[in-house]
Amino acid sequence: MAESNNYSHSATIFPVSDLGKSIEFYLDKLDFEKTFEWGEPMYYAVVKKGGVGIHLTKRSDGRRPSKYHRALYIFVNDIEKVYKQCRDQNVKIVNDLEDRDYKMKDFDIEDPDGFIITFGKAE
Known part of the structure; x- marks a missing residue:
């Protein structure tokens, strides 16, 4: 053990269909702040509030468990x-x-x- x-x-990493919309939700609705972004155009971001961080990534393979994320x-x-x-x-x-x-x-x-x-x- x-x-x-x-x-x-x-x-926690959430594959999302619309990264911008997801970031907007966490920032505007739940008062998180964006603390990191990656890619050009951006395809990965971290939103955080207190000790809670959620990593958001652009979904690329449907709703199944991701083989890429x-x-x-x-x-x-x-x-x-x-x-x-x-x-x-x-x-x-x-x-x-x-x-x-x-x-x-x-x-x-x-x-x-x-x-x-x-x-x-x-x-």
Whole structure:
């Protein structure tokens, strides 16, 4: 069983059909603020209020669990330990552990329902 202090926090990622409309909803209706955006044109953004952050990404593959978007990003303190545990438990790893250009070291797994979950650590 993994040590509970190895897990830091997570990011919920919602694939949305209209990114602008979704951002507007969270900012105007729920008083969130946009704290990050990515892409030209923008296809990824983070809205946040207090300790709650929601990552929004432009949907590209219908309503099924996405094979291209993460369903959940879990931040951990010891990424190598979590990666080894997943490998040792024969978890389906769909993207190997790597340093990413967005300043994270992470890897993706697929759960039994096809949801992509990423474990990552800031570099």
